[in-house]
Amino acid sequence: MEGEKGYRDTLIWLSFIDYLVNRDVNEDVVFITQNKSDFFKKKNDSVYFHPDLAADLKEKGVKAKVVPFTSLFDFINSRVDRDKHAIDHYKSEEVFEDFIESSSISFLNEMSNFGLANYLENSIFENKVRNILALRVEMLEGLEDSEVISTRSLGGGDIYVSYSYNLRRVFIEIDIQEIDYAMNKYELDKIFYDIEISSGVATLECLIRPYFEVSFIYNDKDEELKNFEVANLRIRR
Numbered sequence: 001m002e003g004e005k006g007y008r009d010t011l012i013w014l015s016f017i018d019y020l021v022n023r024d025v026n027e028d029v030v031f032i033t034q035n036k037s038d039f040f041k042k043k044n045d046s047v048y049f050h051p052d053l054a055a056d057l058k059e060k061g062v063k064a065k066v067v068p069f070t071s072l073f074d075f076i077n078s079r080v081d082r083d084k085h086a087i088d089h090y091k092s093e094e095v096f097e098d099f100i101e102s103s104s105i106s107f108l109n110e111m112s113n114f115g116l117a118n119y120l121e122n123s124i125f126e127n128k129v130r131n132i133l134a135l136r137v138e139m140l141e142g143l144e145d146s147e148v149i150s151t152r153s154l155g156g157g158d159i160y161v162s163y164s165y166n167l168r169r170v171f172i173e174i175d176i177q178e179i180d181y182a183m184n185k186y187e188l189d190k191i192f193y194d195i196e197i198s199s200g201v202a203t204l205e206c207l208i209r210p211y212f213e214v215s216f217i218y219n220d221k222d223e224e225l226k227n228f229e230v231a232n233l234r235i236r237r
Contacts, residue, residue, distance in 0.1 A: 009038055013053065017060050026063040036070050073162050073215040073231030093146050096163070096218070096225065101142050103228040104167060104212060108137040116174075119210075119235045124187050133175040133201060140207075141168035149213070157221035162231070166211040174204045191237070209236045 020029065033039050040047050047068050048054070057066060069075040113132060116125040125132070146165035154160055174192075181188060181195065181202035188195070192204040213232040218225050 009035060013039075013056070017056060017062060020062050020064050020066075021060055024063065027065070029064045029066050030069060030075055031066050032069045032072055032075055034071055040068055040070065071215075071231045072160075072229060073213065092148055092161075093143065095223065096146075096161075096216075097143050099216070099225040099228070100146075100163070100165065100214070101139060101167070103214075103216075104210070105137055105139050105170075107228075107230055107233075108170065108172070108210065109135060111135065119233055120191060120237075124184060124191075128184050129176055129180045129188075131177060131180065133177065134173075135175075136173040138171045139167055139169075140171055144168045154217070157219045159218045159220060160215065161218050162213070162215045164211075164213045166209055168209060170208050170210060172206055172208055175201050176204065178202045206237060210234070211236065 016031065019025075031039075036042070036047075039050060039053060041050055042048075047070055049057070049066070049068055111119070113125045113130055116132070116135075144166050146163065149162040149164055151162075152160040178197055178200045181197070181204075188204060192206045194205040196203045196205070211234040212230060215227075215229050215231060216225055217227045
């Protein structure tokens with residue numbers, strides 16, 4: 001863990017351990033974070049703590065069994081009893097559609113270099129083309145194959161929903177420096193079907209079909225939707 005973010009993560013971890021030790025917690029405790037690289041190791045479908053963190057738990061005398069999860073989505077779907085009747089599944093697509101589509105496009109628009117490398121299954125944006133000048137995403141055709149995976153009543157009208165779907169056609173444009181394109185032309189031409197160059201900027205274009213598994217909170221009293229979180233994303237080109 002490095003830098004300011006690393007300091008914050010360390011503080012969270014040590015505070016968490018202090019809480020368990022000082023209150024002598026002796027039962028199952030769930031630890032959820034999306035910071036997979038610093039906290040967890042993964043083997044096949046199993047997630048476990050980084051060896052240094054596992055050693056912290058042992059050395060500090062933590063009695064609780066601490067179970068790691070990489071998202072609230074995974075925790076709810078594996079540990080919490082599902083309430084299949086919390087919402088009307090047949091009406092859910094109409095209720096959720098605008099929220100899901102706009103939240104999905106916002107998520108794609110905010111992708112980092114690491115996100116692009118991960119979801120496009122090509123490390124070029126992580127290792128070689130690091131300076132992305134702009135990223136633009138436009139949905140051409142929307143929600144398809146939507147499915148409510150599970151629901152859970154949280155009280156006060158709030159319902160936790162896990163949901164899967166894809167966006168049929170999404171157009172993505174990425175601006176990079178022309179020199180970066182020239183140095184990586186062979187690899188980039190395999191990913192993007194159209195490249196336009198103007199004033200030292202190369203604009204890379206392609207169509208994608210993103211497949212999402214997400215979670216969010218729906219309040220059936222005021223029909224408010226919030227707390228959109230992407231658990232899994234796969235992009236097909």
